[in-house]
Amino acid sequence: MYQHDVLIIGAGLAGLRAAVEAARMGVDAAVITKVHPIRSHSNAAQGGINAPMTDRGDEWEGHALDTIKGSDYLADQDAVELMSREAGDAIIELEHMGVIFSRNEDGQLGTRRFGGQKVARTFYVGAITGSAMLQVLYEQAVKLDVNIYEEWFVSNLIIEDGACHGVMAMNIHTGELHMIRAKAVIMATGGAGRVFEPSTNALICTGEGLGLAYRAGAPLMDMEMIQYHPTTLAGSGILLSEAARGEGAYLLNSDGERFMKTYAPDYLELASRDVVSRSEQTEIDEGRGIDGNIHLDLRHLGRTFIEERLGYLQEVAVEFVGIDLADDPIPIRPGMHYIMGGIKTDVDGATEVPGLYAAGETANVSVHGGNRLGANSLLDTVVFGRRSAVAAAEYAKSAERFSSDESMLQSEQARYQALLDRPADLRASAVRRDMGESMVAGIGVYRDQNSIDAATAKIKELRGVYSRVAVDNKGKVFNTDLMSAIELDYMLDVAQAVCAGADARKESRGAHFRTDMPDRDDENWLKHTLVYKDGDGSRVETNDVTITDWTPIERVY
Amino acid sequence: MEQTLRVKRYDPENPGSAGYQEYTVEVTDTTTILDALLTVREEMDGTLSMRCSCRASICGSCAMRVNGQAKLVCKTRVNSVAPDGETITIDPAGNMPVIKDLVVEFKPFWDKMRAITPYLQPEGEVPEAEYLASDDEMVHLVGVVNCIQCGACVSDCTVLEVDSSFLGPAALAKAYRFVKDPRDGHQKDRLGALNESSGVWDCTRCMQCVEVCPKDVNPMGRIMAMRDLAMEVGYNNTSGSRHTESFARTVKKNGRLDETRLAVDSMGIFNIPALLAEAPVGLRAIRKGKFPWKAHKSSEPNKVKRVFEKIEGE
Structure with missing residues (x-):
């Protein structure tokens, strides 16, 4: 029987940082991940990690303001303050652990500039910052002998009396399904980029963490806030880091003009990502693109x-x-990259489901609000990964017992078996592609009621045909076909929640730009959208944004 | 255009069916081998198992053999290996047991990573702020930290093929990252451990790891650098180190290599068991007329000596 005080799902930066903290605290913690930790998608973060270093005269308030302005005033300011205040220590800790950050002439950590900020406060390792950090956090997990279930696929949560008591997971190597009991579970499953097509995200970013929490009753917050990154390759959607512009690269239209001077005269190419992506899309839509692209010139x-x-x-x-x-300049365009929305948590990672915590991209604290600044995602993972472990470990101490119910495992087994028994019909990949393309079309850089309605209808239709999805592979060992079919089940939930959020927010803010309602409406919409699962559909509630010191003003770059 | 892939299949639940299966897919100039394999898996045959994730040469999941050589298939375009549409053969990565189809068991790989104490071990007082270090030293390490642990080098390592105990190019490159980190306080211990059997001296310098590395990590170069460092800090009592010194000494003296001397020096003149173990090789060499009874000499040994003096003087 498998059981732990704290079980962390996902071994990217948030999951590993949580694991390291839990191990240091001496609790029985384990990590469960569908790929080896080193393969987690945090490795694809390129440009760097933001931190105001007070010892070099960069006060935390500056970073907090840039983050809040970047969020289009949708971030909760208490959470942002906490992240900005803890950032410096987090960087130093990473450096002490072994991250080989670039240096300045004095041998101190060097910085580069990133979007939405005038101060160069982004610490980096070439253009492989995420990979370099992930390696080091994995090294620390090895050093602390953290128990890791490698290549195990979590397909459901154990929910008893409304609280989370662990997971049900398939060992991908054997195909066997197991219950792993835990007093507290931390969701650190990253983003849900594959719900969109194309996306910069890895094929593993299927967002089942969001779907699992959603089904367990936790609300997903601000799901309409989908970041389109300004510089992705046409077709594949592969990312080219903002570091290029941070280091001085230009964006050019078909006239060879640095068109950002029209849209963001002060920040130019380094305005917030939502602003730059919209500007590019406008240039393309108005006929100043180059075969539907923009040139990035280095x-x-x-x-x-x-x-x-x-x-x-x-x-x-x-x-x-x-x-x-x-x-030569390289053709790029805006591409789906990051989901600011996520499982609603407090500043300690707690969700509305007792025993269930979340951190990193899958969570929404909220520090990114309507638009995340480049290099704030890595900071988010380490700050809130750590905090969620502290809170989960505390909770585990007070939790009385482990679950003993075995019946849930049987129904989970039946779910797998139904997929395996179904005769060939629809392939999960075909449904997924259809879903992804509809989501980019409907919930894109620009959207309006018609496009949102079209995406909503399409997702409903696809949810209807999900019961016809079958798998070719009937075997036990490394059955990725079966995994894809189960992932799709959760992806459709995520897609539906994104549509529900987009439909609910009747204004334009951050990445949610509605051409039919182009203005920000602070009077009615300084609010988070909370999407709850409700039967086959969903229910949207709202929640006021936490404003502390920074009164919302017009956002100009 | 159409492209045929010949893919190695293996299903542990039905081992009798192992063999190659051909699939023909539509490709363009920019289609990667991973794209083609994904088309197979998603549109033709969901029973095909493989690891893949980022599609952008950073996660390290998709190393496999393409026409016999390890490659990261996400960054290998179809037309780079089959410019005229030749059939491409895909096998799982080598030197690791196959789990299913193109998926191999990476446990030995990760175990070797663990064996090199893969975390920073600073000594002395921990500074309040960051450790000070030069950017050059850090940028130098980026070349190794670039390693995505895809296992391509391990797949094609010719030593691992015959000796599975060898730490291998990936783990040794990782070890170099700590040996050369100015913040690490255990350089000598690390080199001492790497100086042991299965460590830096077991590489045969075949260059395969350098050739197949998709990230230009140059594992063999790192291994050679650690040999030098090990000797510099005083680890001279290995056959590898004696071999290196004897090689240089005899060439410096005669202008040419003295193979007999080299063998004796490498084993150690008083290491009778090792020398006896080498005797059959010596006898075979005599029989083939390849045993120089007298050391060869260059016609102009002084020129060679001057080369040595110049290098040593630098």
Whole structure:
């Protein structure tokens, strides 16, 4: 029998940071992950991690204000304050653990500039910051001998008397289904990018963590806030880091003009991501694109600089599209990248379901509000990953017992068996593609009631045909076909929640820009949307944004 | 255009069916091998198992053999290996047991990573702020931290093929990352451990790891650098280190290599059991006329000596 005081689902930066904290606290903690920790999608974060370092004259208030303004005043200001205040220590701790951050001439940590901020406060490792951090947190987990269920797929939560008591999961190597009991569970499953097509996200970013919490009764908050990153490759949607613009790259339209001067005269290419993506989309829509793209131009930075500071970008450009960034501009466009929305938590990761915590992209604290600043996601993972572990460990101490109910495992087994027994009909991949393309079309950079209604109807239709999804693979060992079918079940829930949030918010704010309601409405909508699962559908409630020191004003870059 | 993939299949629940299966898919100039395999899995045959995730050469999931050589298939375009549409053969990564189809058991890989004490071990007082270090030292390490632990080097390592105890190129590259980290306080202990059997001296310098690494980590170069570092800090009592020194000494002296001397020096002149163990090789060499009874000499040994003096003087 498997049981732990604290079980962490997901081994990206939030999950591993939580695991390290729990191990330090001496609680019996374990991590369960469908891929090896090193394969987690945190490794794809490129540009860096923000932190105001007070010892070098960058006060936390500056970072907090930039974050709040970036969020279009939808972030909860108490949570942002906490993140900004803890940021400096978090960076130093990572450095002490072994992250090889770039340095300045004095041997101190060096910084680069990132979007939505005038101060260079982004700490980085070339263009592989996420990967470098993930490796180090995994090293620490190894050092602390954290118990890790590698390549186990969590397909359901154990919910008893309204509280979370662990998970049901398949060992991918054997196909066997097990109950893993826990007094507290931390959801650290990352984003849900694959609900959209294309997306910068890895194929594993299927968002079942969101779906699991949603079904357990936890509300998903501000799900309409979908970040479209300004610089992604056409077709595949592969990401080119904001670090390119942070280091001075230009965005050019078909006239070779730095068009951002029209939209964000002060910040230019380094305005907030929602602003830059909308500007690009407008240029493309008004006929100033280049085959439906915009040019990202790094040529003036020079080859040596590009290869040293942005090596991974050069690798992607050369390998995937055959373009040498030192010689030619590269065509890019806005692409789905990040979900600001997520499982509603308090500043300690607690959700509305007792025993269930969440941290990282899957959670919504909320520190990103309507639009996340580049390099704030890594900060979010380490700050709130740590805090959620402290709270979950405390909760576990007071929790009386482990669940003893075995019946849930049988119904979970029946769910798997039904998929395996169904004769060939629809493939999960076909439904997923249909869903993804409808979501980008309906809940895109620009949206309106018609597009939202169309996406909503499509998702409803696809939910209707889900019962016809069948798998080719009937085997036990490494049955990724079966996993995809189960993931799709949760992805459809996430898609539905995104549509519900988008439909509910009758204004434009941050990444949610409605061409039929183009203005921000602070009078009625300084509010979070909370989507609850309600029977086959959902119910949307709202909740006031926490405002402390920063009164919402017009947002200009 | 159409492209045929010949994919190795293996199902542990039906081992008799193991073999190659061909699939033909539509591809363009920019289609990667991973794209093609995903088309197979998603549109033709869901029974195909493989690991893949980021599609952008950063997660390290999809190393497999393409026409016999390890590659990260997400960053390998179809037309780069089959410019004229030749059939492409896909096998699972080598040197690791196959679980199913293109999925291999990575446990030995991760166990070796664990074996090199894979975390920073600073010594002395922990500073309040960051450790001070030069950017050059850190940028140098980025070259190794670039390793995504995909296992391509391990797949094609020719030593691992015959000796599974070898730590292997990936774990040794990882070890280098700590040996060269100015913040680590255990350089000598680390080198001491790596100096043992299965460590840095077991590499045969075949270059395969350098060739197949999709991230230019240069594992073999790191291994060679650690040999030098191990000798510099005083670990001279290995056959590898003696071999290196004897090699240099005889070339410096004669302008050419003295193979006999090399063998004796490497084993150690008083290491009778090891020398006896080498005797059959010596006898076979004599029989084939390949045993130089007298050391070869260069016609101009002084020129070689001057090269040595110049390098040593630098």
